[in-house]
Structure formats: structure tokens, C-alpha cells
Amino acid sequence: MDILERFLKYVSFETTSIEESETRPSNPLELNLLNYLKDELVSLGVNAFIKDGFVYAKIKSDSNRKDSIFLMAHVDTSPDASGKDIKPRIVHYTGDDIELSKGKILSKDMFPNLANHLDHDLVITDGSTLLGADDKAGVAIIMDTVEKMLIRGNYPNMIICFSPDEEIGRGADCFDIDWCLDGENRIYAYTIDGGDYRGFSYENFNASSAKVIINGISVHPGSAKNKMINSLEVIQEFHSLLPLSRPENTENKEGFIHLTKMSGQVEKSEAHYILRSFDKNKLSYFKNEFCRVRDLINKKYNMDLCNVIITDSYDNMKEVIDKYPYSVNLVHEVYKEMNIPCIDEPIRGGTDGARLSFMGLPCPNLGDGGENFHGVYEYLDIYQMRKMSEIITRMMDKIK
Numbered sequence: 001m002d003i004l005e006r007f008l009k010y011v012s013f014e015t016t017s018i019e020e021s022e023t024r025p026s027n028p029l030e031l032n033l034l035n036y037l038k039d040e041l042v043s044l045g046v047n048a049f050i051k052d053g054f055v056y057a058k059i060k061s062d063s064n065r066k067d068s069i070f071l072m073a074h075v076d077t078s079p080d081a082s083g084k085d086i087k088p089r090i091v092h093y094t095g096d097d098i099e100l101s102k103g104k105i106l107s108k109d110m111f112p113n114l115a116n117h118l119d120h121d122l123v124i125t126d127g128s129t130l131l132g133a134d135d136k137a138g139v140a141i142i143m144d145t146v147e148k149m150l151i152r153g154n155y156p157n158m159i160i161c162f163s164p165d166e167e168i169g170r171g172a173d174c175f176d177i178d179w180c181l182d183g184e185n186r187i188y189a190y191t192i193d194g195g196d197y198r199g200f201s202y203e204n205f206n207a208s209s210a211k212v213i214i215n216g217i218s219v220h221p222g223s224a225k226n227k228m229i230n231s232l233e234v235i236q237e238f239h240s241l242l243p244l245s246r247p248e249n250t251e252n253k254e255g256f257i258h259l260t261k262m263s264g265q266v267e268k269s270e271a272h273y274i275l276r277s278f279d280k281n282k283l284s285y286f287k288n289e290f291c292r293v294r295d296l297i298n299k300k301y302n303m304d305l306c307n308v309i310i311t312d313s314y315d316n317m318k319e320v321i322d323k324y325p326y327s328v329n330l331v332h333e334v335y336k337e338m339n340i341p342c343i344d345e346p347i348r349g350g351t352d353g354a355r356l357s358f359m360g361l362p363c364p365n366l367g368d369g370g371e372n373f374h375g376v377y378e379y380l381d382i383y384q385m386r387k388m389s390e391i392i393t394r395m396m397d398k399i400k
Contacts, residue, residue, distance in 0.1 A: 017076035025164035068157035070189035073138030074166035101127030133370030138192035172355030195367035202364035203318035317357035
């Protein structure tokens with residue numbers, strides 16, 4: 001099956017992850033694609049199985065090589081936009097704006113990265129859903145590479161994993177690291193997850209989340225003077241006292257505090273935040289600011305009406321990868337040989353690879369040719385997707 005045909009098949013599966021769900025996977029619909037991928041691997045003669053929402057497979061080298069390559073991609077799509085009934089369309093990009101649907105324009109002015117895809121064929125949406133290149137392009141690249149290597153022969157040990165729920169931060173939950181780390185030989189591990197195929201990432205945000213709870217006092221507004229404490233007003237006051245580091249005003253290695261959700265009534269309100277920084281000390285500063293503002297609010301109202309719950313999410317994988325740089329060195333070597341610019345760029349987000357790195361599997365990230373993820377303006381460069389399959393094949397050829 002051709003890599004493009006694979007991709008178009010995979011995006012036909014609805015796999016939106018659900019943050020509020022407590023099941024594994026968070027959306028049972030993810031299992032439809034996971035089972036399809038397991039069966040596809042089995043049809044290629046690979047011993048594959050599903051455990052805790054993951055597809056696992058190991059393929060033994062046919063050329064007595066000792067080291068392995070580990071490849072991972074996630075099947076779920078972001079809940080930020082609909083992933084149901086995706087209707088992909090292929091266009092040849094000539095440099096002009098692309099009309100997705102009435103009122104929805106993929107504009108070269110709004111999205112200047114389109115210039116990198118001139119004269120390439122793109123898969124686009126119909127303006128009503130996301131596309132799912134994040135990360136079904138990564139899934140297609142891995143499956144395409146596996147099939148080609150099995151047909152060609154002379155391949156290293158391969159460890160394949162397809163995961164659920166990466167988009168809601170649970171992509172490495174329940175991952176069987178002991179199954180993966182079988183033996184003492186070297187494993188070159190990579191996630192294939194989004195972005196320009198020249199982009200290579202082995203650094204990501206340190207991440208935490210914060211939940212702010214305000215318990216107010218509800219009194220009839222007609223007799224509320226000196227009695228009512230409106231939690232909705234207080235939670236806005238809390239937000240105004242936080243540092244002005246917002247994602248819409250930051251770039252490169254600047255961290256941020258991002259308000260993701262707010263709800264409530266007069267008596268009780270909640271606000272949910274994510275905190276991000278490449279610098280652990282700056283992340284600690286953000287967390288301390290939440291506690292400082294909490295104390296200010298409680299002192300002002302002379303009662304414990306504000307509570308803050310902070311949870312650490314993941315750390316910067318560079319901390320691990322710098323100690324074990326062989327996966328990075330292999331990519332740099334292959335890109336140089338193929339005369340492809342390798343752009344080392346930090347991820348202003350996180351990947352499953354960050355979690356895996358701290359489990360003992362240093363795991364940087366390779367791009368898959370997609371852009372504008374999590375919304376209707378998402379698109380995929382078919383040339384770049386194909387090229388990444390070639391790059392991984394060349395990487396496999398160099399593994400001993």
C-alpha cells in the first residue's frame with residue numbers, strides 16, 4: 001500500500017482523545033485504528049499485539065545486527081477541533097491562497113510557512129475538521145518504512161509502537177518500558193510527530209499544570225453589601241495578578257502561563273492553567289507566583305477562600321539526551337549524507353518522547369511534513385512525508 005493511501009485510510013478513523021474520560025484509551029474509537037494497525041502488521045508477517053491501548057511489535061534483524069531502532073507515533077487527534085468525517089483533499093500548491101470552504105482560507109499571509117511547500121502536493125481539509133496529520137502522518141511513515149524494509153531485507157532490529165492519548169498528555173501512561181528495554185544493546189529511539197521534515201527536536205518544555213479554586217459566599221444581591229464574595233470576580237482578580245507571560249506573546253525559548261479553562265458561579269469558581277518553560281528555574285518561578293497570589297487573595301479577604309493545586313506533567317528531554325547523544329548523532333549524520341538541512345529546534349510543547357526519555361529510553365522527535373495542527377487549517381506536504389520514510393530507511397541502514 002502506498003504511503004499516501006495509508007495516510008488517507010488512517011484519517012478516515014475518528015480518534016479524538018477525550019480529556020475528561022478516565023478510560024484507556026480515553027475514546028474507545030481509538031481502538032478501531034489501533035486494531036487496524038495491529039492487523040496490518042500481522043498481515044506483513046509481524047508478531048504484533050495490543051496491551052493497555054498500545055500496539056507493540058518487535059521485528060528481529062534479518063542480518064544479525066545487534067542494535068535496534070524504536071519508532072513511535074500516536075493515533076489520537078486533538079480535541080481542539082472535530083476529527084469526525086474528515087474529508088481530505090489534495091491540491092498542488094502554486095503560491096496562491098487556498099480556499100478550504102466558504103470563509104475559510106489557507107492564506108499565505110496568515111501562514112507564511114506555506115512558502116516552504118511551493119510546487120508540492122498538499123493534503124488539506126474541507127474547513128470543517130482538522131486533518132489528522134498529527135499524528136497519522138507519523139503512523140503512515142512508520143508503516144510504510146516497515147513494509148519496505150521487510151520487502152527489501154537487510155534491516156536492523158525494529159521496535160514499533162503506536163500509542164493513544166498523546167494529545168491529552170497521557171501518551172506514555174502505561175507504556176511497557178520493560179518490554180521495550182529487552183537486552184543490553186543500543187536502541188535508537190524516535191517519535192515521528194509533526195512539523196517540517198527538516199526539523200529535529202531533542203529539547204522540549206518543562207511542564208506543569210495549575211488548578212485554582214475560589215470558594216465565595218453567595219448572598220441575594222439585594223442584600224449582599226459587605227456579605228457577598230463573588231468567586232467569579234475573585235478569580236478574575238487572581239488572574240490579573242499573575243505574570244504577563246502569555247503564549248500569544250512568547251516565542252522561541254520563552255515560557256508562558258496559559259489559561260485553558262474557566263468556569264463557575266458566585267459561590268465557587270475554577271480556573272485551569274498550563275505552565276511551560278525550557279528553564280526549570282523559570283517554571284519554579286511560575287509555580288511560586290501562583291502560591292504568592294493565593295496568599296495575597298486570602299490575606300485580602302481574611303479567609304482561606306483560594307486554593308491552588310499544582311501538578312508536574314513532564315520534563316525537558318534534553319536533560320537525558322545530552323547524556324546519551326547517539327540518537328541525535330545518527331540523525332545529524334544521515335541528514336548530512338542526504339544533503340538535507342537539519343534544523344535543530346526546541347519543541348514548544350511536549351511529546352511522548354519526553355516521557356520515554358525519563359523512563360530510560362532517550363527519544364528525540366522527527367517531523368512528518370504536517371503544519372497548523374489542531375485546527376481546520378492543518379495540512380500535510382506529501383513530498384515531505386515520503387522523504388521522512390527515506391530518511392528513516394537510511395538511518396536503519398547505518399545501525400549496526
